[in-house]
Amino acid sequence: MRLSKTLRVGLVLALPIIVYFAIFFIYPLALLFKEAFTTPTGVLALTNFQKMLTDPVLLTTLQNTFYYFAGSLGLEFAVGFGVAVLLYNYIGRFRTLFRTVIFVPLMVSPVVIGLMWVLLLDSQYGPIDYFIRLLGLQPLNFLGSLSLALPSIIVANAWEYSPFVFLIIYAGLQTVPQQLYEAAAVDGMSRLQAFRYVTLPSIRGVMLVAFLLDAIGVLKGFDLIYVITSGGPGYSTYILSFYAYKVAFVYFQTNYAAALSLLFLAIIATFVTIVLKFTPVEEYLGLRRGKE
């Protein structure tokens, strides 16, 4: 059978990515499965997965991951959305300046962001606990406290990623046709009603995109935890990505780490599949042409 010309050209152009795909996806994935389903001595077994069921640190880690995920996503969405609506309603000369300032965190490396928050939150010399003392309150010692370490990470994370949500929502707001607002005004809607019945429905798509991409960004998070708390105090800021790293390269339990990685991959795949299947987000990412 001869290949059609279209297919032949297409395959030649795609050759590098096919090689890439074999080396960087199929082969590592196969290795990952092999490691996850064997014991350190190379015997085929399910011990790594049985271990998960009785691993108390994994349980804590999963709980933390859930709080971290929900907290970060919620805070980033609230801040990013709020700031986008604010800037959209701002009429003045400094629009570009504000936009640039809000863009800055996206360009700073996560490690440096971690460093910044270590400096800010230090219980002795940091400015935040200093301000709290000025108010006459007890310093909170954010990073040394079992209950405040994870919320601190969430705030640092929101500093890093809320501009990302802002960017998407703000771009979406600008695509809402002005005539719709004029029509709403003619119909006697208040500003709040116009926001509820004109703006929100118009930016549903970009909100979905922001939700999906931000959720993925949050789940990928590793650097801030590593730099700011290194999982501590105790296990209070262990999240899945950090735990898998720790098991692999600090405890050297390669097989168990591979099993944890598979669990993580399964969680991400399930999440992405659900979002792609049940929402029209693909249209807005340009993957599929929707009804327009």
Add this chain to the structure above:
Amino acid sequence: MKKPSAMAVTVLVLLALVCLFYLFPVYWTLVTSFKFGNEIFTYPPVIFPLRIDLANFFQPSTTAHATNQTAIGSIPWLIDSTVVAISATLVSTFLIAAPAAYSLVRYIRNIWLGRLILFMTMIPEVVFIVPFFLIVAEVNLLNSWWGLALVYVSFAAPFATWLMMGFFNEVPKSVEEAAEIDGLTPYQIFYRISLRLVTPGLIAALILCFISCWNELLYALILTYSPYPTGAETVPLFITSFLITDKSFAWGGLAAAGIFTMLPTIIMGIFAQRYLARGLTLGAVKG
């Protein structure tokens, strides 16, 4: 022109607070890097330092809290980061992403392949640390530029491909059809016509791949263990290794190093803001 309403004033005040929230951490790091020696360790903390001291950028500090970390001391790490980030970026963008994206948009049009690329941009780095470590160890490239660059291609390539697909999609087919009538082969059309037409996309892909490689921590952590000339530790490791070991000592120098090493990406970012917004949001924001 209306007089500024209460609403407009409120918006302005809130936006000023927003800017304070985003700028204060940067400001604090900058101020820390300008403080000399014990000024960092005073109580109450100095919020507005009256003198600016650049010692943390150039000279090893000589105080009781001495460790000799300075921004200039990060140069070996900067060399590693530059080589690794540039090589991974060029390979991902030109060799892999550009032809693949063109092929997926013009020749092998299949929604499942598009979904696959999208999914691959979403896989967290941590998932593949074990296999990548084994692979890089097997080919004897641990602690080397090429080992790290190779692994960076793993996340840069699908990202650049996805980004370029969006840009190729916007090239009008008629341009290519005209070139075909002129007798150009499909490969010539790709290289001479379409690739030139997506220059903005190419720039966005290059800058964003460069920034993500420049900032990457996890793979560098497991695949390298000494800086240039004996190894390939990158800039993030310069900062974390000192932060983790001497948390309360080298602050001035670390803050200076942080400021110093984030300059290239911030400058690039601010100038290419419009292109980057589109890339960062995987095409959801049209630049």
